[in-house]
Amino acid sequence: MAFPKHAVIVTAAGSSERFNASKELGVKKEYLSIDGHTVLYRSIAPFLQVPNCVAILVTYPEGMEDQCAVALEDLLHQNFVPLILVKGGKNRQESVYEALKFLSTMALDTEFVAIHDGARCFVSPELIIRTLATAKVFKGAAPALPATDALKIIDDNGMLTHHIERTHAVGVQTPQIFKYPEIWEAHQQAHSSESAYSDDTQIFTDFGLPVGICEGERENQKITYLEDIPDAETQIAQYLKNLEEGKRSAKAAKLLHQAMDEAKREQEGI
Numbered sequence: 001m002a003f004p005k006h007a008v009i010v011t012a013a014g015s016s017e018r019f020n021a022s023k024e025l026g027v028k029k030e031y032l033s034i035d036g037h038t039v040l041y042r043s044i045a046p047f048l049q050v051p052n053c054v055a056i057l058v059t060y061p062e063g064m065e066d067q068c069a070v071a072l073e074d075l076l077h078q079n080f081v082p083l084i085l086v087k088g089g090k091n092r093q094e095s096v097y098e099a100l101k102f103l104s105t106m107a108l109d110t111e112f113v114a115i116h117d118g119a120r121c122f123v124s125p126e127l128i129i130r131t132l133a134t135a136k137v138f139k140g141a142a143p144a145l146p147a148t149d150a151l152k153i154i155d156d157n158g159m160l161t162h163h164i165e166r167t168h169a170v171g172v173q174t175p176q177i178f179k180y181p182e183i184w185e186a187h188q189q190a191h192s193s194e195s196a197y198s199d200d201t202q203i204f205t206d207f208g209l210p211v212g213i214c215e216g217e218r219e220n221q222k223i224t225y226l227e228d229i230p231d232a233e234t235q236i237a238q239y240l241k242n243l244e245e246g247k248r249s250a251k252a253a254k255l256l257h258q259a260m261d262e263a264k265r266e267q268e269g270i
């Protein structure tokens, strides 16, 4: 396949309410590690193996830019693609909007944008390529797997109200990949409406554009709960200690700013 130019937006600005350590200690799941690399690094690194990635934009929650830089330290040493940290909004939709807005100010001739969860750290390059190939055909694409459990709707009291026919039900994953600037226009429309969207495929189809589904991967799970990270408690203790010391944070922030300056100079052709 000829690889089109594409940018990658990685969402990591959420409050991770289902991840207990976030609620109680302000620890973000994306900044913890699995086998020596942070969840955030692992969610991004496979994208660097796909040719023609022109920029990576990572969203972070207000006040956590330095911590986000620490989580990306390994990437800063080996990444030759411009890496930009973008302050996220009040929910996933707003964060993606902010990243797309930033992208629209960059002089990049990008044909597609891949939007990926910062907590989906087992994504493979093969899955990214398959989704990109599907997006080339349909303009929008997402990987998905057939639903295996019976699907039900419940009310606010936890009582079952509806049964959903499973034959055509799938669980949609990320990366979700779209033509640019179509996804930017779709997001602007969503931003000015009152509606809340569950993900970017919904924003794209609401805008009247098609999304093709390709085969997802069982391994491409999202880290959602504390138990999804082995050794999480020890790591959280270490993480909080590092934060108190503040040393790593300063070093990584410096590296990040250097990398961003270089990317900017490159863009300006200096």
Ligand SMILES: C[C@](O)(CO)[C@H](O)COP(=O)(O)O
Residues within 6 Å of the ligand: 014, 092, 117, 171, 172, 173, 174, 198, 199, 200, 222
């Ligand atoms: C985009 C997504 O991964 C599709 O399944 C999912 O909606 C993200 O959910 P989150 O709760 O914002 O992590």
